[in-house]
Amino acid sequence: MQTHEIRKRFLDHFVNAGHTEVPSASVILDDPNLLFVNAGMVQFVPYFLGARSAPWNRAVSIQKCIRTPDIDEVGITTRHNTFFQMAGNFSFGDYFKKGAIEFAWSLLTNPTDRGGYGFDPERLWATVYLDDDEAIGYWQEVAGLPLERIQRRGMADNYWSMGIPGPCGPSSEIYYDRGPEYGIEGGPEANEDRYIEIWNLVFMQNERGEGTSKEDFEILGPLPRKNIDTGMGIERVACLLQGVDNVYETDLLRPAIDLMAARAPRGYGQGNHADDVRYRIIADHSRTAAIIIGDGVSPGNEGRGYVLRRLLRRIIRAAKLLGIDDPFMADLMATVRDAMGPSYPELVSDYDRIARIAIAEEAAFNRTLASGSRLFDDAARATKASGASRLSGSDAFTLHDTYGFPLELTLEMAAEADLGVDEEGFRTLMAEQRQRAKADAAARKQAHTDLSAYRELVDAGPTEFTGFDELTTEATILGIFVDGKRVPVVSHTGRDGTQERVELILDRSPFYAESGGQIADEGDIRGTGSSETAKAAVTDVQKIAKTLWAHRINVESGEFVEGDTVVAAVDPRWRHGATQGHSGTHMVHAALRQVLGPNAVQAGSLNRPGYLRFDFNFQGALSDEQREQVEEVTNEAVQADFEVHTFHENLEKAKAMGAMAMFGESYPDEVRVVEIGGPFSLELCGGTHVGRSAQIGPVTILGESSVGSGVRRVEAYVGLDSFRHLAKERALMAGLASSLKVPSEEVPARVATLVERLRAAEKELDRLRLAGARAAAVNAAAGAEQVGKVRLVAQRMAGGISAGDLRSLVGDIRGKLGSEPAVVALIAEGDDDTVPYVVAVNPAAQDLGVRANDLVKVVGAAVNGRGGGKADLAQGSGQGAANIDAALAAVRAEIGRS
Structure with missing residues (x-):
């Protein structure tokens, strides 16, 4: 069956x-x-x-x-x-x-x-x-x-x-x-x-x-x-x-195994348990990844995005270990689509987006694997140079934690390099990490919010939202809640004079409750009749059980009693700004799709008066030209003064019309559609909007950035906030033009010239500083002190010397000290009280038991620093220039004990 x-x-x-x-x-x-x-x-x-x-x-x-x-x-x-x-x-x-x-x-x-x-x-x-x-x-x-x-x-x-x-x-x-x-x-x-x-x-x-x-x-x-x-x-x-x-x-997982077995040099079910495990990982994880992407998640570095990334990378690693090096993710996602599509048709309709995200992660991880392989090669060389025969557990853990190398991959690569791996050390570090993760997860767990106090009101029916048609509504107080407990009355002092979370539940409300990326309206609620002295500022509105509006208030005067009639009024300036922000978000979304293509799909948004933030799925940063195009298309649509039309429609019909929906969101059978300019923008949305697009005002894109793998973010000002931002930019440009004594249009070129000159001057300063340091190094070598059997140069260097310069200098000094046992320890006064330091030990001193990686620990203890390296050269960085002399003295004392 x-x-x-x-x-x-x-x-x-x-x-x-x-x-x-x-x-x-x-x-x-x-x-x-x-x-x-x-x-x-x-x-x-x-x-x-x-x-x-x-x-x-x-x-x-x-x-x-x-x-x-x-x-x-x-x-x-x-x-x-x-x-x-x-x-x-x-x-x-x-x-x-x-x-x-x-x-x-x-x-x-x-x-x-x-x-x-x-x-x-x-x-x-x-x-x-x-x-x-x-x-x-x-x-x-x-x-x-x-x-x-x-x-x-x-x-x-x-x-x-x-x-x-x-x-x-x-x-x-x-x-x-x-x-x-x-x-x-x-x-x-x-x-x-x-x-x-x-x-x-x-x-x-x-x-x-x-x-x-x-x-x-x-x-x-x-x-x-x-x-x-x-x-x-x-x-x-x-x-x-x-x-x-x-x-x-089974019939839903075996097709993925068969697909990969046809590409691998070793098949499934041929007696190799490790290979069979890899095939099962691919089959299992590919199906899970498709479902997660289908519900709106993109690969990232935390939360759900991290889980998705880990699944996709385990698929790729397993394929590598099976001997599959060619790209395969597109075919694998198609196999999942074909197997699961009869039960989950969204995997078919949304296949292009799902496959695109998975393929991009495959390409990105292949690059990561190349970087990790270089790290492995360095660690293998260092292990052999130290005379050890096993890669350290720390190195194996770094490969796993930073580059996603499973232990089995590290073991295989180590065997090819004639090395073993400290598996016990690796597992100890892994166990510590898991323990930390479990503790974090336990700390995040909490009981479900107790909504039982609201149950009677939830069952009585939803709050009637009147805010699409009016900003002021007469309403009845159905319930009053203080810190989650129902009370009959609340006054401006609170029950005990302390600040409490007060909520009013009304039967009708013009206030928009936070949802769909739009933050809640602000305004006030006032009493009527005998309670006309009651006044409260509305600071937030949240939905209880998705149906009941909870108005969070600060009671400013009088008292509110359950059953009273009140007047709820939204701040009109706040609402106008909010509608500008929300409608502007739709315009930017439409412009992005027009410039970048249909794959630029919404991944999240936030809009408030005068500001919008829009996240969308897209691989790679926008070019300056694309960003300018998006801004221009948006403002052309604003200037066109499109009519904003809203209507209710059956969900499937709305989707068939081309209405955009948020991935991962659940919608009722009947949905509200917001249409701006006919085909220009058509989205499922329950938010408040302007009447015509020109009311949005100018839209100024502030920037575009990455918020995760395959997810970009655009931020923009709208309306008066946009105008004020442009006015500041204009004033700044005018000030620069005046200072540089050039027309405004020539400011960018003049600034670029000045920056290039500054860089050249900084390079010359660095060259002169290093030359002076090298001259000092010659004198330092000549004045080396004898500490026991070792010639020692232990010296404080002037500020501005980088760690790279220090490494070069200790090499120069060590070379001038000849073949007798010698140690060079240089500590610089860095910026912000940082203290970079480098220690070099020649072969003769190493024969006496002196090790550079031991001496940097001595320095680190004195300057609260950390460092490491090898027997001949080690370095680190600490804090506190005042402790440099003590650190140098500690080095002398340590060598004296050798």
Whole structure:
């Protein structure tokens, strides 16, 4: 049975049983604890917590999930996937244990001609939580499972929570017995390779508190309603129904393995475990990378971007180790598209962008590998020169951490150079890094924001936003919240005279709540009638559960009482500036696509009165000519005074019209479309805009920069802020023209001439300074002091001498000291109180046991510095010119002990 059919049968089974099909959420959700969605129930958490009422009693979904903590295990075991599809059915206060068991058992065991999967009931086992006799009773009653195929397990295995305060409850897992060829008998407790878990039924009934581990936390009490959350692993079921040994050989992953095996000198499944692992890494990671890129992530150096980059680089490294050197990423992404497209059509429609990003990372990492190879060559030469036979763990770790070299690649290269590798030292450093990463991750974890106080208002219906048509609205106060707790009244002093976070929830509001890159409106809320003395400044507006407007206020006078009628008024100057910024963002986006082509797709934005920031996917910096073109196209569109037209449309129709949408964003079935100038700009947008493009005013692009691999950022001023910026630039140019006594148009050429003259003068000064230093070096060699058996030159150098100059000078002095044991130590007074230093030791002094790399440590200890090098030459840098004499004295003392 093909995987797409397995998905379809799951959805059909539960839809026929009264469940509402809920589409998969993006793998990127606004959750402080998650880089990526890692479980099928994540998008339903507000319903399980009781913060919001679910719009349905029963739901079914197949959620895209990504888990990367065990990324290094991918391919080594045959069950790990970074991307997987979690099929789940959910009950929100409807059916509970018995219903969940009935639904799961019937789908698994019904014959294929009746819509089931046709599993042999005699090969299915169940596990339950230690004291869950109720679940055991249902397994016997519903499924007819004998007691010997039901096993009780502890909290670590059969009690579910998210690892942080939130919903929890006992679980029951379903296992399939693959047969004696896969291991010993005895059920899941005996062998989880033979007995493979395919479905987990969570009986979510409690709320947990803080804890220190998966098994150590307090149960705070029952949830408002008992819920069901189940998860069936699509990939594992496919593995069993397709009769293959592991998930990598199913119909969705095997095509990638076959593609790469056709290009590699060594095939898959030929008895080489290391090669098989590499093929599995490629198959797994390519699918995950395509999904992540499809949901709007680009490779970067932190967060989600870093995970994506790591996945792509592991693919490339694995291919290199298989002997594949030619570019392959385009074909690999096409293979993923073809395999996954029937279930995820966005991988087909967005293929060009996905492939372009992956191909660019492939090219960039190939350049990085070349740089890393040079570092390896240097480290190998230094290792051999020191007489060692193993590359240090530190060198191997640097190759891994800086250049992405896996240990196996370093081992292979070291073997080719007749060297070993200090694997234990490498693993120690890796373990320390992982420990730091885990500590950082734990520090970032937090409980979900408690929105239960707002639940009554959320359930009552959304705030009516009137701000598209008016800036002043009469409204009723539905709720008052102080520091997240509902109160009946709030006054300008607060309840105890201290500054508190005060929020007003209104039934109607003209204030735009922050979203879509547009920051919230500012303005005020005033009382009416008997409460007319009440006045508050609105400082921020945020959405609660995406439907309720929370107005954060500073109460300036009087008091506000729940149920009062108030007048909410947006500052018109603020709103006008905000609309200029938001409409200007659309104009810049359209201009970028016109100048750079359709691949310049939005990756994020921020707009506020007078300013906009726009991030977009593009490889390489914009040329001066392209930047000027973007600015000109934008301002031509402003001058054209296009009409700004907004309307609501079905999502699919809007996309068919060409309306641009943010990658990774989820949209309702009906969307708001903002059209500026007909085909010039057409985007899905819920923000506020000007009425005609000329109202934006001039747009001045301030700069363009990189914010990550393949992501560029444009910043610009609009309206009066743009005019003021240009006025300052004009005044600056006029001042320069006056000072230089040339017309304004000649200022750039004159400045360039002056800069060139300054550089020439600085070079001449450097030449004279170095010449003086060399002359001093001749005198220093002549005046070398005898310290024990060693001739020593230990000297403070004047300021302005660079580390490079110091290395040249110590070489000159050492050469003039002849073949007798000699040491040269020079310390310079650098800029900003920095202290560069270099130590050189000739061969005769080395024979006495004197080492330059030992002496720089002595210097470093005196000047709070760090350094290193080899026995003949070492250098470093520290702080504190006042300590130079003490450092030189320490060198003399150290040599005297030799």
